[in-house]
Amino acid sequence: MIDKKVALTMAQTIYSGLRLSGEIMMGDISMLNETWGIEGSLSFKLGKGNMPVIEINNGLAQASIALQGAHILSFQPKGESELIWMSEDATFAAGKSLRGGVPICWPWFGAHASDSSLPGHGPARTVDWKPIASKSLADGRTSISLEMQQSDQVKAICGHPLQVQLHITVGKGLDIALETKNLGDTPFALGQALHTYFQVSDVRKVSVEGLEGCEYLDKVDGFARKKQDGTVTISQETDRVYVNTGNHMRIVDTGLKRCIVISNKGSASAIVWNPWVETAEKMGDLGQDGYLNMLCVETANAADDVIELAAGDTYVMSTEYRIEGII
Ligand code: TA6
Numbered sequence: 001m002i003d004k005k006v007a008l009t010m011a012q013t014i015y016s017g018l019r020l021s022g023e024i025m026m027g028d029i030s031m032l033n034e035t036w037g038i039e040g041s042l043s044f045k046l047g048k049g050n051m052p053v054i055e056i057n058n059g060l061a062q063a064s065i066a067l068q069g070a071h072i073l074s075f076q077p078k079g080e081s082e083l084i085w086m087s088e089d090a091t092f093a094a095g096k097s098l099r100g101g102v103p104i105c106w107p108w109f110g111a112h113a114s115d116s117s118l119p120g121h122g123p124a125r126t127v128d129w130k131p132i133a134s135k136s137l138a139d140g141r142t143s144i145s146l147e148m149q150q151s152d153q154v155k156a157i158c159g160h161p162l163q164v165q166l167h168i169t170v171g172k173g174l175d176i177a178l179e180t181k182n183l184g185d186t187p188f189a190l191g192q193a194l195h196t197y198f199q200v201s202d203v204r205k206v207s208v209e210g211l212e213g214c215e216y217l218d219k220v221d222g223f224a225r226k227k228q229d230g231t232v233t234i235s236q237e238t239d240r241v242y243v244n245t246g247n248h249m250r251i252v253d254t255g256l257k258r259c260i261v262i263s264n265k266g267s268a269s270a271i272v273w274n275p276w277v278e279t280a281e282k283m284g285d286l287g288q289d290g291y292l293n294m295l296c297v298e299t300a301n302a303a304d305d306v307i308e309l310a311a312g313d314t315y316v317m318s319t320e321y322r323i324e325g326i327i
Contacts, residue, residue: 201255
């Protein structure tokens with residue numbers, strides 16, 4: 001049995017080399033399992049498109065996470081139906097953003113403020129992340145932490161020395177924390193979002209509570225600033241950045257007879273998005289009428305809520321997803 005530290009270094013060297021060359025070999029997967037696997041609850045495998053995926057299956061829930069983008073692909077508590085929507089037409093290919101799951105928008109949300117040649121929502125969701133910790137918790141939950149690989153290309157795109165890690169804990173609920181450290185000697189304006197696609201029975205029959213009275217920027221109306229009257233319902237293309245939000249939102253789904261409770265920390269903005277018919281067709285990777293079964297409710301630091309991160313400081317934005325019955 002080789003020393004864990006040596007295995008770790010070898011795994012990271014082999015992994016980043018092979019991955020960048022677009023090839024992952026089973027030997028590499030076994031090295032990842034050797035270093036970070038947890039008997040009976042966490043393992044690595046090659047998923048769709050030969051992408052390395054973390055599979056978590058403990059007594060409380062199951063989840064899967066692609067190493068590319070540290071992209072959560074699924075989360076299903078025991079006895080409940082899937083919480084996360086993935087498009088049946090998602091393209092699983094190196095460097096391609098995946099339609100569905102929990103894409104990480106970082107270190108900006110939406111279009112880059114000054115350079116339209118840079119990728120929308122930043123580079124984090126399409127580059128490789130590496131495992132840095134895994135743990136089986138006493139209460140039966142399983143945690144995994146990943147750190148974004150900083151290639152020269154990524155450093156150039158970010159334009160500032162930063163470190164970013166994602167901490168995921170899988171239990172009856174799903175806890176996600178996005179941690180950024182400013183490694184530079186000047187402040188950095190950090191924008192980010194957990195761009196979560198939630199599975200819903202029929203988007204026309206759900207409502208989002210917790211945003212009542214909040215102001216929002218309406219992207220489908222020239223980013224006009226408006227005020228939310230009552231709960232959010234969807235009957236057309238909806239693309240809104242809510243600001244000065246509270247910490248709790250609920251997606252009430254009468255079709256699935258459940259509420260998805262979203263509890264945020266370190267976030268005072270949220271995006272609600274459904275492309276509806278025309279935009280969904282133009283995007284071409286949402287599957288046949290896929291837009292009817294998804295709703296994005298995104299925990300963010302966007303618009304008025306972009307974080308001024310001082311040199312050397314660390315900032316954590318986190319959320320928890322829980323399922324409750326309909327009251
Ligand atoms: O979060 C909503 C949004 O900004 C929409 O405007 C739409 O562009 C969506 O993200 C999907 O973006 P993507 O780059 O993943 O196609």
